Structures are given as C-alpha cells and as structure tokens.
Amino acid sequence: MRLPILTLFGLFPYALAGVTVQKPGLTVPARYQSNRAAAEQIFLTSYNAYKKFAFGHDELLPISKTSGDDLGGWGASIVDAMSTMLVMGLDDLFNEAVNFSSRIDFNTIPAGGTISVFETTIRFVGGLLSAYELSGEKHPILVTKAKQVADKMAFAWVGDNDVPFGHIDFSDNAPQIAVTNIAEAGTLSLEWFTLSKFTGNATYADLTAKSVEHIANLGTPLPGLAPQLIDPSSGQFADAYITWGGGSDSYFEYLLKYARLTNTNNNIFIDTWKTAVDSSIKTLLKTSTVGNHVYLADLDDQGLIRHVGSHLACFHAGNWLLGGKLLNNQTIINIALELNDGCWNTYAGTATGIGPEGFAFISSDGNFTGDAITADEIAFYNKHGFYITASDYIQRPEVLESNFYAWRLTGDTKYLDRAAAAIASFNKFLPSPNGVGFACLNDVNNPAAGFIDDTESFWFAEVLKYLYLTFDDPEHISLDDYVFNTECHPLKAPPALNSYTGSGTLIPKKPFTAHTTSGPRPLISPI
Template sequence: MSFQAPYPPSSLSPSPQNPGRLSPAGYNSRSGLAGLGLSSTTAGLPNKLGTFFEQDRPLPMYKDKPHFAPRRTAPRKKWRPLLALLGLSIIAYFFYNQPNIPRWQRSGGYDKGAALWNWMQTLDDSSASEKHVDWNARREKVREAFQVSWEGYEKEAWGFDQYNPVSGRNKNMIEGGMGWIIVDSLDTMIIMNLTSEVRHARQWISTSLQYNQDHDVSTFETTIRMLGGLLSAHYLSTQYPNLAPIKEDDVGASGEDLYIEKATDLADRLMGAFETHSGIPYASVNLNTSQGIKSHSDGGASSTAEATSVQLEFKYMAKLTGEAEYWKAAERVMEVVDQQEAQDGLVPIYIHPDNGEFKGNNIRLGSRGDSYYEYLIKQYLQTSQEEPVYKEMWDESLRGIRKHLIAFSKDANLMVLGERPAGLKKSLSPKMDHLVCFMPGTIALGATSGLPLSVARKSASWNQQREEEIFISRELMKSCWATYLNTKTGLAPEITHFVLGDEPVMMEDKYPEPSKSGSTFEMTSISQPLGSLPDGSEPWRKDVTVKSNDRHNLQRPETIESLFYMYRITGDDMYREWGWEMFKSFIKYTSVLEEKPPAIAVPGSAGTTWRIKGFTSLSNADIIPPTTRDNMESFWMAETLKYFYLLFSDRDFISLEEHVFNTEAHPFPRFKPSGDLKTGWQRKTSRKAEN
C-alpha cells in the first residue's frame, strides 16, 4: 500500500553520514574531498581561471574512431563464435523468463526510504537546533532522495518512460520506450558518484535502447533530454573517470563509445526535422524515417523556444564528431530568427517552419518563449565567448525585457517579469510561470560569464549595465522565492499572478537606464527582504495571488536552478538556505509512503513501520496535506535534485567557468570554435531599441 506523505510529526533524527570520495583525475581540489564537490568548510569563492582559459584544451574527437565499428586489438579468435552463441542463449533465457526475475532488489539491509522517512519527522525542529551548517551532510540528503526515487523507479517501472509512484503504474511514451527517465537521469547519477545505479542504467542503454521506432517524437524534448543526456554522460564518464567509475567507460575500453554511438544514431534521426524551406525545424520528427512533422496545432507553427533551444546539443555533437552538418543546421535557425528583426530583441512565441516568419504577437518568457533567451547567452559561453553575435542578441533582449516586461508590484515593490500577450504596444499581464524563474540565475550568469561576482567586478568590461543586471537577478530571485513562501506547503504553484497598480510602475520608471540617464546605479536601491512585521503580518502576500487552476506543482527545477547560479556567482549563503527550505518542503509534501518490510533494518529506528518509496508532483500545493498528480516527472531526477546537489556542493565542482548547462541541466564543456565549427553568419545591423 502506498500514499502521499502527510504532514509529519516530530521525532529524533539519525545522524547524517558523509562518506569520503576520491577526486576526479585532473581536478584542482582545495581539499581531499573537493574533487567530488565536498569540502570540510563552507565553500569560498576562489579565482580559479588560469587552468582553463589560458590554454585551448582539445575535446575528444569521436570522428577519429571507427564509426559504429567494434574495436579489435587482436586477431579474431576461433572460439569467439561459441562465446557469442552462449551469450545469445543467456540473453534469450532472461528475455523469456523476465516476468519471473525481480527487476529490483534493495542492496544490503539498510533501507534509505525508511531512514529518510525517519529524518523527515525532524524537519520542523532541525533548522532551529543547527549550530553549524554542514553542507556536505545536506548534500548527502539530496543524494539519498535521489536514490530513493531511483529505487522506486527500478522496482516498479524499470525501462518505462513514465512512472506513477502512488499507484505503482508505468507506461511508455511510444512502443519500445525512449529511455526517458533512465537517459535523462544518467549524468545526475554520475555527478552523485552512484556507481551501481550508473552500471544498471548503462546496461539497459547497451541492450535495450534503440531509436528505430516508427513513431513521431518532439524534436525539442528529445534533443534536450535524450541527446543532451547521452552527450553529457559521454563527457562526464570520460573526463571525470573517478565519478561513478565503470571499466567499460575508460578511455580505450571496448565500450567507451556507447553513449556517443547512441547519441550519433539519435542525432542523425533528428536531423530530418531541420529539412524545411526556412531551416526552422518541425515540431516533431518520425524516429524511424527521420521525416519532420508539422505541429498539429497553432497552424503548423513551431514553438520559438523549442526551435531555438537545440543549438547547444547539436553544436557539441558537431565538436565531438567533426560533422559540421549538425552545427550548420542548428545555427541556421538562429540566423532565420534574427532576420525577422524582432522589436527590441523580444520574439513572439511561434514561428513558421515553412517561411521562417513569426506567428502572432504573444511575447513572454514563460512556456514557448523561455529558453530562446537562455540559449543566446549560453551559446556565447559554450564557445568560450568567441561568438559575440549571441552576446549582442542577449544584451539587446535584456534591454527589451527591462523596457517592456519588468514592473513592480503595488505595495511590496516585488519585481515582476510579466507578459505582453497581445504585443508590446498592448497591456502588460502580471503573470509569471514558474518557468520564468530560470531568468534570475541566467541574467547573473550573463553578467559575470560564470565568474564569482567579486572577480567579475574587477574586470575592465564591468560597467553600470552589468551592475544593474545583478540587481535585476537578485530582485527576480526574491520574487520567485516569494511564490514558494506564499503556499501552505512551501512549494510554488505552476503560475503566479502579481498585483500591480492602476498604472503599472515599470523598470524604466523606477530606475532609468544608466546608459541613457548618465546616472550611477547603486545597489542600495534594492528593496527590503521578505519578512513579517512586529505584529506578525506579512503585507507582501497581498501582492501575490494564485488562481485555482494554477495551484499544481510539477517538481520543476527553474527556481533551484537560479539559486544554484546565484550562490555560485554571489557567494551569498542566503541562496543556499532558501534552497534547503525548498528541499525540505519537497521531502515533506511530495513523498509517497509504503509499509516497510519488517526484515529491513533502519539503524537507530527499530520501530519504524513506514518508508518513502518515491516522490510525486502535486495537483494542489496550497493545502495540507496536498493532493497528488501521481506522476514523477523525469526532470525531478535529471534537473531538480541535480541542482539541489550542486547548490550544496563546493562551487568548483562542475564549475561554471568550465561548463555550460543545457536547458535540461545536462552539463557540457566550453570549447573554442574552429574550422567550419564557428559562426557562419552575420547580423545585417545591430538594431537599436525602438521608441
């Protein structure tokens, strides 16, 4: 029997454990544990630049290796066919007897689900009793939450694309499955150094994952999750060999190319989506035929965000394989979008693949608009800041955002990143999707290029515009945090509306652009932090409203993603503390419970009868106990828990200076463009803001 976790009572908590790890090869650690993101003290903000940017480190070139050919270093042995026949016999046996073979078995006698349940009872009192914050121990709790989520999936849904932890049901998105959860979560397991889990996933990918299904899939989702997950796993497993080490992944091993071979197969199939008159990809593609398919709605138009958020993946694919076709197809999309000369860098949320023209006037940074802006700055960073066209487009968009979309709430002066559903000349809607909360961290990333703020401020390129961007990122971060504080569970709804005055106060009204006014932007103008008055009232809540249809929480990562960037860039522990409060709320209110088998031991908790079997999204996050949707989103393990883990890690672990994360949180390395793999187009002119 299983059900959603109720509001837990208090009890004693087991002491958190923090096992030591080895540092990845070649990693510049400041302590014996820092190589895996662990440190004995709260992480500082060192200036760690010289080891990476002072040299152009080459990336491994998959094209130099046999394409889809087995590696042989010795003459073929006569006995190998007999071994192959034996292997096929074993596989056939397991295939026909699969229903009788347990797909999951808890290792040893330690039940992480029961231990996490016990710990959950102490959450109301734990923060007040902590005299010293042990971020390593907190990070370990995130790791345990991932392991519990993964074990539940292994037990009840192994190999399936969707998992319903409350009912224990599962299903595939298409016949044969896509590896939706396994591939998407793979690099999280590598980062968390979960060797046995990675080995199980790798085995499934090797023996069961194939992309020849006669079915259409989302071009965007398949690219960012599946292609991105495989590419990231390939990078991490070869460049960080001490993270979840598996012999088959070692450089030169016979299985080293597994992830990149699967990625190449998938990328070649996805390329058919780009075969349009304009170069704008179709919304979907048939995996078997590589035939692009128009959207079945919106007049056949593709989502602008989806069409322009596949570039990081295909550019890295091109760098690994040396195949320029991937690069050219993805970059052509950016050229076509820029040719439409969107006003003030703000693009409508639909674009036609037939002619490359925008459809409609809806301007927003939520769904269907968000990651277009994200990939502008990230393309610039991915290629080591050597493609300035994307930085120029990013800066132009930011000016448009501050001019048209940023306003302040009526009483509390909360910064609101709104929408213009009828175009820039029509009224502002004070609606913020949770998806918009990627922006605070992305703006900070763009302002500093991932450097610590204290270092970036000393650079010759730092100016008042960058200072203002840090201000905007801080204020938007606070507004996103307010959406969590505003619900009874402490988990944000999918959509939040803010109350504006009769005449909305825009960013331009409150803070004239420094470049135009000649004024000096001062950080002292930051509004007051959220809090309560002496009488216990919290006036800021009057400016935040949630409609009944918007109260669901989908385990989304955008706010914790921004907290990760904000902490690593500013060094402010406040962002870590906000993240810790969020994590505790997820544990308390999204847990799915089941009765614990009496034979499973839980150290220090002999009387425990319940265990957490997994975590679910919510239908209503504003009541206690919340109502569930009975679904574990794949990005819960791929993004949300990963960003929690990285937030509580040392800042040099998978550093921002050396990496760029795609929109599904899959880390890729930065590299220098060369040969045909560089910007193949130029803007006609730099467009100035229109009045």
C-alpha cells in the same frame, strides 16, 4: 581531429582565461553540508522506486506504481539521470544506465509514433553526451547513440527551411507540419554543437545554429524579444506574444549559453541576448504593489502587458546572473538577484513551501492577466504579494536553478537556507502515503488536494542535481568550467574569453511581421 572542427565553426578553443562567474574561494559552511546527503537520498529513494516499478520506461507513476511512456518509450528517466549519477558518484547506478543506454534502438518506432525534437534533444542527446564527458569519455557508445537519434531528428529540417519542425514521425521520418515555438526551434544548439565536437561532423552544429540565427534576424515587436510562435514552412513568426516563460524561455537561455560554450566570434548570439535583456528591463520589468516583488511581465498579441509569471520563467534570474557576470554588467546582476527573490517568494508564500506552476501580480500600472481576479486571489495577494493562477507543482527546477546560480555567484548563505527549506518541503509533502518515491502535487497551497501520479524525468536530471550542487564543493562542476543545457546536463566549456561584449545592439535584418493563423492558439509543450 577536433581542432579543425572548432576552427571551422569560427571558435576560439584555446582562449586565455578571462571572465569568471563563480565567487572565488567559495566554500559551503559545515552547518549546511548535511543537505548534500539529503538531496542524494531523495534521488536514491526516487530512482530505486523507478527501478522497481518502471525501469526501462520513460517515467515512474508513483501513486499507481506503474510506468508511463510519453517521451518515446526509450527510458528517458535513465538517460536523464545519468549525469546526476556521475555528479553524485553513484557509479554502480551509472554503469547499469550505460548498459541500458547502449541497447536503445532509436530506429524503432517510439511509443505514440511521434517525438518532440526539442524534448528528445535536451534529454537524450544532452544526457548521453554529458554522461560521456563526465565519465572521462570512456563510453563512446553514448556518442554513437546520441548520433543515432540526432540523425533521425535531422529530418525536421525540410528542404531549404532554416527552422525545424517540432515533431517527427519516427516510423517514416516525416516531420509533423505545424506551427512550432521559438523554444522548440532554438533550444538544440548546445547539444548538437557538442555532437559535432565528438563526431567531427559540423552538420549537426550548423543545422541548429542556423535556426537560432534565422529567428534572431527576424524583426521583433520589441528589440531582441522574439515572439513565441514561428512557422517553419514560411520562416515567419505566427504571433506577437512575448514572454520569458514556456514556449520562449530556453531560446533566450541558449543565446547566452551558446556564446559561452562555443566562444564563437559570431556576435549575433550575445548581441541578441543583450538586446532582449535591455528591452525586458525597459518594458517588461515590473514591481508588485504589495511586497515590492520584482518580476518580468508578458506582452500579449495586442501589445498589452500581462502581469503574469510562471515557474518555468523563473530560470531567467539564473540566466541573467550568468550573463551579467560574462558581460561584467552589475546592473543586470542586481536586477537578476531581485528577480530571484521574487520567484523564491512564490515558494515562501505557500502552505507547502513549494512554488506553483503559474502566478500573477498587481503593479502600479495595472493587473491585467486576461481573467477577472477573485476575492480570494485579492486576499492572497494582499498577504503574499502574488496570487496563484495554476496551483500544481510538477517537479519544476527553475526556482532552485536560479537559487543555485545566486549562491555560486554571491556566496550569500540565504540561498543555502532556501535550498534546505525546499529539501524539507519535498520530504514532507511529495511522498504519497500509499505510493512510492516522490510525486507531483495538485495544489501547493492545499496539500490535502492530493497528488499527481507522475515522477518527471527532469526530477532526476534537474531538481536533485541543482540541490546537490548547491551544497557540494563549488569547484565541483564549476560554472567557470561547465555550461548546463536546459535539462541541467553539464557540458564542458573552454576557458572563458576576456570579454563577451559583442558588437552592440542587435539590428534585425527583416521588419517584424506576424503571419498569425486563425483559430485557438496551439498548446505549448512544457519546456
């Protein structure tokens, strides 16, 4: 039944084995192997605290020992943790999670009334379908539940609009008519394609792919680099701000990963990604004046370079490593490894050994960040080659994600050392003396500043899975066999093609026009 669907999508389900991503014959040296158990123990400690104080809710609040429900109230931490349970071999916890998930009713009105199409897709649709695959397709109820919530979210596409609205009121299926961003509109394709694969209904894949194609076919300020905001009503960009950070990040991530997961013969995905990387190297790639740390700057609405970075944006190194291998492009790989080092430096340079949410640099061509640089920031920069602009740590995975890719591609044990250092820092600084489990930090450079009362669902889905897999047998969940969604849920990939070179540089079908709205820029939801 599934072969006709794959053929309908214009895919190659039985491509000859082609390009490989992981270093052949890679093994984890014995001296590092205890770190796998250490990552698993952090997961168990965190999840047991969640079970005791928040089971059935979206998130544990570990300081107050209560729960939060800002993702629909459907037990996001349980669904987000399922694929990690399977990766770690925690079968009892997984079976309990399946029993819980089978009873979720996505037709009920969620806490708060509205849900994010993006957040619900990457956590619930991605988590359920990944768990279905990883468990040997033994629990079809997981597909049923993924379909149930996707059927509700499909109302985000209104009329002939290619681009979905970002939020849905589940009480009446009404989309919230507002400007969204390219990450929200362009980070649905892996999950909804997989749902089409298991249901035999191409509509899910078609809806999400056409949104990405629409964005890719619009003219952009720099070739391949779509700006951050888009208006689903008009289908036009609503600003000209370019970043690999939040609000844009996973749109670029999925251009590449969709090409790999589907082996599609539609070159717009790989061509747009290649063009975006090329433009980024030419315009956004910068080096700090202290330490020679490589980073990707932003380009603001006025066309000015902003020498800023973020924990969110640090996924780019892993994404470029994957793309460099698929394209057999050593230049991209080399730059990606430098970007990875620059992001790790934001961990190595803090008092806790954990990276901040936001940071900035000074380069030979400027230091513009939109704010004045203080004397303390200059002093910190002169010592570390970056300075902190947002000091909190909210259990982001991206630096460790890219570190994982760097290990699997190169086999350089410095990446194992870095992952081990992160585990040690988490164990030292994230448990609260008066709380349970692992919390977030107010200030990574001042542990005395205290905790943020939250354990994110992606702590279970991403951070601890990436750390565990870094020290696991590299043939287990190999990058040659799986594509990770942006929530680190592994999705089974077909054999790789011999080439992902595409047709060349993307030429948008439409010129760039930003239909900007008046008033302040809308808040960007965390990606």
